[in-house]
Amino acid sequence: MKTLHKLDYPSPIGVLEIIGTEEAIHSIMFAEREVPLPAENKEEIPQVLWDCYRQLDEYFQGLRSEFSFPISMAGTSFQKSVWNILETIPYGATTSYSAIAQTIGNEKAVRAVGNANGKNRLSIVIPCHRIVGANGSLTGYAGGLWRKEWLLQHEKTHAAPKNIESEQNKSTGQG
Template identity: 65%
Template sequence: MTTNYKVDYESPIGVIEIAGTHEAIYSILFSEKTEGVNVFHAETPPVLVECYNQLDEYFKGYRHEFTFPYQLEGTSFQKTVWNALNKIPYSKTWTYKEIALSIENEKAVRAVGSANGKNKLSIVIPCHRVIGSNGTLTGYAGGLWRKEWLLQHEKSYKKVE
């Protein structure tokens, strides 16, 4: 039997609940909690500690990519979309159509949007970097205000090219 663990990260835009096992993280989602309640314990697996620390580095502007192990839970199409999201460079945006084209399924724009909305690894699988074809911010499970904040945050910490 696999034991699941949770820890809360208090980000500048709300509490983020990190969930995982000894092997990998399977969920990083914004919570409606006003403060973190899931804290570190002696049994907290190192992978949760690493995820917490990497999220902290991201919010401080030091980290642009994540390296801890995570597990994608979804259909094969959803996993294909989520893997494509990982190709969007830090501080850049792609449209739903660009994602559909990148997975060689240009007619799947709506399905890409649906898969995007089911992403359980917020920030790490950067669904916040996907925008509408007219350049507007559309749909974000954590709220459009968070999506806007994340995009502005990344723009302010992007590497000079």
């Protein structure tokens, strides 16, 4: 069995505990502690955990909307199919459980989609926070609804100006 390493990231909305091996990140979850734990022997922490830490930092600074470090998703084939769809939801956008159920070809699987969403162990990277109720209301989030609201607002704030600016630069030939 491969050695699991831990590294805490102090996000603006709480400590994120990053767990992974030398090959991939297995979990990014909000920890129920106010202060990050000191890194274990820093030289022994694999580069992939440091890459995750750096990319999360860039995300929270509004500089990153996608992640490029390797991840490992442990779950059933159904859960993985839902998580793969979550990865396609654009930064700053939202969708509903029912829309995902329709996408996987089973309109009656709304609760199963919700359960799969709740089993996601890769917070933010597999963006389960982008799922809202069919009426647009905020619904359950393992990290707490206040965090979900913060993350959605953060993405909306950082997505729009960059997209508008890049479109303006393209139209004026400045891009």
